[in-house]
Amino acid sequence: MRNVWNSCVYIVILQFVFVSVALSNTLTVDEAGNVLAETERYLARFENGVLTHFHNKLTQETYTQGDLQGNTEMKAWGRGLRTKNLVPGEIKKHSPLECQLIYQDSWSAPRNNEVMLHLFIGIDAETGDLLIRQTGFSNMGGIERIMWGFSNLSETSVDVIAPVLGGLILTQSDTYHYPVKWQTPLVILQGHRGGCFIRSDDTQYRFKSLEYRPEGESFFINFWEVPFAPFEQAKEITTATWRLNAYQGDWQVPALHHRQWMHEVLKPIDRTEMPAWVNDIELMIIHSNVDVDILAPLSRLVDPEQTLIHMHQWRHGGHDADLPNHGPDAVKPEFADFVKEAHRYGFKVTAHISMLGVSEYHPLYAEFEIYQIRDPNTGRKRGWAWDDLTDPYRHAFINPASRAYRQMFVDKVRSVWDRYQVDGFDLDISYKIENDNNGRIDGLTMAEGNILLHQELREAIPGIALGGEEINDVTFLHESYAYISRIPPTEQPHPISSFLFSPYTKLCGRSIPNPDRRPDEYQKYFPEYDVWDILLTIRVIDHLDFAPHRVEIHKLLELARERQNYRFGDINGDGTVNILDLTLVSQQIGTLNPSNRRVDVNKDGVVNILNLVIVANAFE
Structure with a gap:
């Protein structure tokens, strides 16, 4: 299956359209708690709280032809309550299309702790979606996660397509955490003629995980949800609703359905509400040396008005030193002239800036240390190279849920803009949204603080373009472009993430090497960047990169000119100079x-x- 869908183009063949239905849906549950759910689209069976069988009636495909068991469980204080080891203590049928299975157990550690897992299974009468929701209780607190499993899946029947790490067909045993690696809570099981989707309708950006475990040709998937830390205080957890359904046709059918939901419910800023020039950009230049001499030759080789220059090392000592000092003393003196000259040619310039970083030796660290992110399991402080006291770029990660931190950061970024009039800011580690053991700060989760920081930046600097590192449900709401990392060679890329996010955010290359100076390393970026349709991204070290013998960079610049429809000296834009x-x-x-x-x-x-x-x- 794995090579069939990788070559799909962005043409949605709507062989099956999601519409409201009034069908003969049935849901039955027996005395052992086994559930059978059936609509005109699918037949699904749960055994011991785990989804063990799924048949697509639209295509007559059964995707559960394997023999590997997933788990439905709740974990607290390091111990798990697994439904496959228990019979429901109580079964409730709330309506003809919903049942509730209640599992209960008692543990000796902590003493006399009672835990309960409520599993709700239902059918949406309008859409026919299979609904799964869970509630967990631990009278001694300590809830770490709750999850449900999808068992017996077969690699000969389906590909697992997921918006993780830029978009993958899953092949390697791994767990992907939302929203850092699992970019939006959607999984598509693509068969030969149709498939099944699993998606969450969560609007609170609750922490989740996608666990993929293959063995031979069989695999299972577990879907976790994690309470907001600190876990010691977590006595109850209620998940968002997971929705499953069958479809006929290509993976883009459910992907489009989820993208429409993202648009209507999460409400991202549309590109029409962002700076108009963003839509014109066809080339990203990554430059670190503040070499003004690159501008004149570059302006003859590409269209400046369709080119964005990403300035990485515009501060003294590297981009991660002396944070968050962005005052005149911290900036290379030639940066101002570079921006002015770039604008004269028509280029747009964006400045790289750390969104969460505060150096331990900076005077502001004492003020914001209380908001430094802490690991939810160990309580240890988090930061870049935080455990390496010798690293010169070591700095703390501060939770942007802090109102005081956001105000400080926005003020400093605004002061940079006032001095240099850059066109955008690239927010380093913007994707890092962790389950902070500090709990809510000023009433906000870290995801909510992240969104507010983006929003407050755009309000403080009208017309500014924001970029970020990686992309997910939280960051794409306000970012015009995002830098996407390459994946290990063992992974198989898929365009699912580009399909979901590219209508809102332009995806660019990240940490990409110079094609002439490191040609072998540069070539490694092509497989996934081609599949993901990444914006053409070129690293330019200095003006010597435009010398005639730099063959590879000139090939890329020629490609850029084709995409920009640009000829130097072509005043009327008809494609020729005459x-x-x-x-x-x-x-x-x-x-x-x-x-x-x-x-x-x-x-x-x-x-x-x-x-x-x-x-x-x-x-x-």
Whole structure:
């Protein structure tokens, strides 16, 4: 199955459309707690609280032809209550289409602790979705997670497509945590003629995990939900509702359904509400050396107005040193001239900035240490290289749920913009949303604080474009572009994440090497970046990268020109440089700062004989 769907293009063949239905749905439960749910689309069976059988009636495909068992359980104080070892103590039928199975156990440690797991299984009368919801109780607290399992799945029957790590067909045994690695809570089981989807309708960004465990040709999937830390206080957990259904056709059918839900419920900022220039960008240049000499040759090789320059090392000592100092003393003196010159040519410039980082030696650390993120299991402080006291870039991660931290950060970013007028800011580690053992801060979870920080930045600097590291349900709401990392060579990329997020956020390459200086390493990025349709991203070290012998970078720049429909000296944009372009320049001779920026070919602010010469020399 695994090579069939990887080559799919973004054309949705709606062989099956999700519509409201009034069908003959049935749900039955026997004395042992085994549940049978049936609609005109599927037949599903639960045994001992675990989904063990799923048949797609639309395509006559059964996806549970394996023999590997998943788990439905609740874990507290390091011990698990597993339904497969118990018979429900009570079974309730709340309505013809919903039942409740109640499992109970008593543990000696902690002393006299009683735990209960309530499993709700139902059918949505309108959509026909199979509904799964859980509630867990522990009278001594300590709840760590609650989950349900999907067993007996077969790799010969389905591919597991998931928006994890940029988009994968799952092949490796692993657990992916939402929202850091599992970008949005959706899983698609794609068969030969149709499939089954599993998705959550959560709007509170609760912590979840997708556990994929293969063995031979069989596999199971467990879906976790984790309470907000600290776990010691967690005596009860109620999950969001998981929705399952069958479909006929391609994986894009359920993906489009989920994307529409994201749009309507999560309400991301549409690209039309972002700076207009973002839509025009066809090339990302990553540059670290603040070398103003790259601008003139680059402006002749690509269209500046469709090119964004990402400035990585614009501060002294590296981008992770002396955080959050972004004052004039922390910035390389040539940065101001670089931004001014880049704008003169028509380039857009974005500055890399750490969103959560505070260096331990910075005076502000004493103020914000109380908000430093702590591991939910150990309570230890979190940060970059936090356990390595010798790392010069070691810094703490501060939870943006703190109102005081957000205000400080927004003020500092605004001061950078006031001085340099950059077009955007790239928020480093924006994707890092952890289950902070500090609990809620100022009444907010870390996800809610992350969203507010993005929103407050956009309000403080109207028209600014925000970028981020990686992408997920939280960050895509306000980010115009995101930098996506490559995956290990053992993983199989899939365009599911691009399909879900690209209508809102442009996806760019991250940590990509220079193609001529490190050609072997650069080639490793192509397999997934091609599948994911990543924006063309080129790392430029200095102006020497444009020398004629830098063959690989010139190949990429030629590709950029094709995508930008750009020819240097093509004033009227018809794809060729000829007498018509020369005429347009001659008509503007003597004009200062012309409205048609293209007639000022050398970007010196005035149209003169030099521009005529440049265009004439570019004749084809």
